[in-house]
Amino acid sequence: MHDxxxxxxxxxxxxxxxxxxxxxxxxxxxxxxxAARRAKIQAAEEAKAAQNAASKEVGAAKxxxxxxxxxxxxxxVAEKKDDVARLTDEAKAEDQRLNDLLMGxxxxxxxxxPDGDSEDDNVEIHRWGTPRRFPFQPLEHFDIxxxxxxxxxxxxxxxxxxxxxxxxxSVARIHxxxxxxxxxxxxxxxxxxxxxxxxxxxxAAMYGTGQLPKFAEDSxxxxxxxxxxxxxxxxxxxxxxxxTIDENYLPRRYTAHSQCFRSEAxxxxxxxxxxxxxxxxEKVEMVSVTHPDKSRDELDRMxxxxxGILEALLLPYRTVVLCTGxxxxxxxxxxxxxxWLPGQGKYREISSCSVCGDYQARRMNARFKPEGxxxxxFVHTLNGSGxxxxxxxxxxxxxxxxxxxxxxxxxxxxxxxxxxxTLDPFGTLI
Numbered sequence: 001m002h003d004x005x006x007x008x009x010x011x012x013x014x015x016x017x018x019x020x021x022x023x024x025x026x027x028x029x030x031x032x033x034x035a036a037r038r039a040k041i042q043a044a045e046e047a048k049a050a051q052n053a054a055s056k057e058v059g060a061a062k063x064x065x066x067x068x069x070x071x072x073x074x075x076x077v078a079e080k081k082d083d084v085a086r087l088t089d090e091a092k093a094e095d096q097r098l099n100d101l102l103m104g105x106x107x108x109x110x111x112x113x114p115d116g117d118s119e120d121d122n123v124e125i126h127r128w129g130t131p132r133r134f135p136f137q138p139l140e141h142f143d144i145x146x147x148x149x150x151x152x153x154x155x156x157x158x159x160x161x162x163x164x165x166x167x168x169x170s171v172a173r174i175h176x177x178x179x180x181x182x183x184x185x186x187x188x189x190x191x192x193x194x195x196x197x198x199x200x201x202x203x204a205a206m207y208g209t210g211q212l213p214k215f216a217e218d219s220x221x222x223x224x225x226x227x228x229x230x231x232x233x234x235x236x237x238x239x240x241x242x243x244t245i246d247e248n249y250l251p252r253r254y255t256a257h258s259q260c261f262r263s264e265a266x267x268x269x270x271x272x273x274x275x276x277x278x279x280x281x282e283k284v285e286m287v288s289v290t291h292p293d294k295s296r297d298e299l300d301r302m303x304x305x306x307x308g309i310l311e312a313l314l315l316p317y318r319t320v321v322l323c324t325g326x327x328x329x330x331x332x333x334x335x336x337x338x339x340w341l342p343g344q345g346k347y348r349e350i351s352s353c354s355v356c357g358d359y360q361a362r363r364m365n366a367r368f369k370p371e372g373x374x375x376x377x378f379v380h381t382l383n384g385s386g387x388x389x390x391x392x393x394x395x396x397x398x399x400x401x402x403x404x405x406x407x408x409x410x411x412x413x414x415x416x417x418x419x420x421x422t423l424d425p426f427g428t429l430i
Contacts, residue, residue, distance in 0.1 A: 001102050001362040004034055017108040020115055020324045026105065033098045040091035044084050051080035103207070104214050106329035107359040110296075113333050116323025122336070123323070128307065129316030131340045132399060140343030141397045142274040145405030147171055149427030151275070163264065165275045165390075170429045174396065174409065175282075177416035179257050179389045182284040182309055186386055190305045192255035192286060197235035199259055200226040205238045208364035210330040220261050228261035233383040236287035240379065241364035247371045250379065251298065252289040255386065257282065275390050276348070282389040288382040291368070292358065295380035296333075299355040302384045303335045306351040309387050313410045315395050316340040318347055332357045335384075339391070343398045350391045353384030397423075 007014045011027035018026065054076045061069040114123045142151055150171030156164035167175055186192040206212040206227050211219055211234065220228040229235060236254045260283050271277035286305060290298045303319065310317045322334040331354035338347035358378035361367070367376040400408045405425035414421055420429035 001359060002105060002108075003358075003362070004030070004098070004102070007031065008034070014108070018105065020109055020113075021106055021327075022117070022325060023106070026101070030098065030101060033094055033101065037091055037094035037098055040087050040094055044087035044091060047080045047083040047087060051077055051084060054080065100213075103363070107332050107356060109324050109327060109331075110333045110355075113327065114321060114323045115325075117325040118323075119326050121323035122320040122326055124318055124320050125335070126307070126319040127317070128311060129314070129340070131316050131342065134342065134401075134403075136403045138342035138345075138398060138401060140274055140341075141394045143343075144397055144401050144407060145425045146401075146407050146423045146427050147397055153275075160279075162272070163277065163279045165278060170423055170427055171393075173417065173429065174413070174423070175389060175393050177413050178392050178396070179282060179284060180416055181312075181412060182386060182389070182392075183255065183257055185309060185312065186255040186284065186286065186305060190253075190255075190308070192253045192305075195232075195236060195239075195254045195256040197232060197256055197258070199229050199232075199235075199261075201229055201234055201238070202226060205234050205241070208238050208241050209234045209360050210363065214329065218263055220263060229258065230262045231260050231283055231383075231385075232256040232258040232285040233287055236285060237289070237360055237381050237383065238364060240289050240361075240366040242366070244367040244369055244376050245379075247291065247368050250289065250291050250368060251294065254287045255284060257284045257389075274394070276394060278390065284386050284389060286353075286382075286384045286386040289366070290380050290382065292377065292380050295355050295357065295382060298380075298382055299333060299335065299353060302382055302386075303337070303353045306337055306353060306384055306386045309392075310337065310339060310350070310395075312412045313392070313396060315392075315399055315410075317350070322352075328352070328354060330354070330356050330359055332359070337387075339395045341395060341398050342401075348391070350395065351385040351387050353382070355380065355382045357381075 007027055007030055011031060015025040015027050054073050058070060058073045058077060061073055114121060141147055150167055150169040152166040152168065156166040183194060187194050203212060211230060219230050236256055260281050262279060264277060264279060286302055288298050288302060307319065317337055317339045319335055319337050322336055327334050334352055334354040336349050337351040339350040341348050357380050360381045361378040366379050368379050369376050396410060397407050402408060407423040409421055409423065417429060422430050424430050
């Protein structure tokens, strides 16, 4: 959500920033509604003042025995009371119109975000590792012989439909080991606080992080009106919703391993093979709540935390800055980390780290009290995958595959697998 005072003071700059996202000018519409709202509020205040003044004079007219003046003043009090109620309701209606309009607008990109229309305009800022050269044609994860016994799409489709998977045996164990390794790394090395939170949330939580109102079709809603989280960004960020915290409480850095659910609306025909794009998946999420002066540096820190997981697993990757046309609605700047998948012969997204500024904080009314005193300010929020567990599983399997159908597993995972080092061609950990 945006600061209406900023729009009043610099409407052209606001429109110019939205134009970088390909949106038409909207400040004039916002300011018309804002002016109408403020006029209604002022008129209601003036009517209330007139009501109060007339109320004081009613008793004096009665005491003087001036019935005509008494009746006139009493009628005026009733009239002004009705005016106050009507104008207050009209002001609330204009305020709701303004709120709905602002809630539906995306965040403003930072000046250093590259302009562009699609992923083709993203800018690479970092690359690590060299893709392995295979003496054979590398397979996609679901075709590797050692993986097939533990990755069942047919049974999952019978149970739930397309874009679900049933993991079992050794593959399920590797998947679990990856999540545990990620959590331990973020907790023990990166200083994040482990959190376990609900995967069902209410409307307010989804509004707070920006999934509602515009992106409702991307998520699942229960018959009772609750929402299945698309990522634990929703729950972790909303921990501070409605609070005014002390500045010395910042930064707050959270991590959680959770199930995530996305309808993948509008993605028909994309990545339908394998488990790259699923309706139900797991992620280890990172969320930071910071002082406004520290949020840009926190983005680089969060990105490094996610990159460190890939480096520990010896997975080649590259990091790109998303252009204005490819960036999520709530972000001011986003770093996507893309891991090398030899089965596809390309880099694919495995983490997206974004700084949102005060966009989510305004929606959630999350503030902090400056140490030196003064008016409370909105916090800044950030979120990032650290990492998407299923996609990391894909990367580990494809990068570690051998010519005989087995998979050599990264050294970092060996302690989480009871010392096992390899998935053999028949799907057994050895």
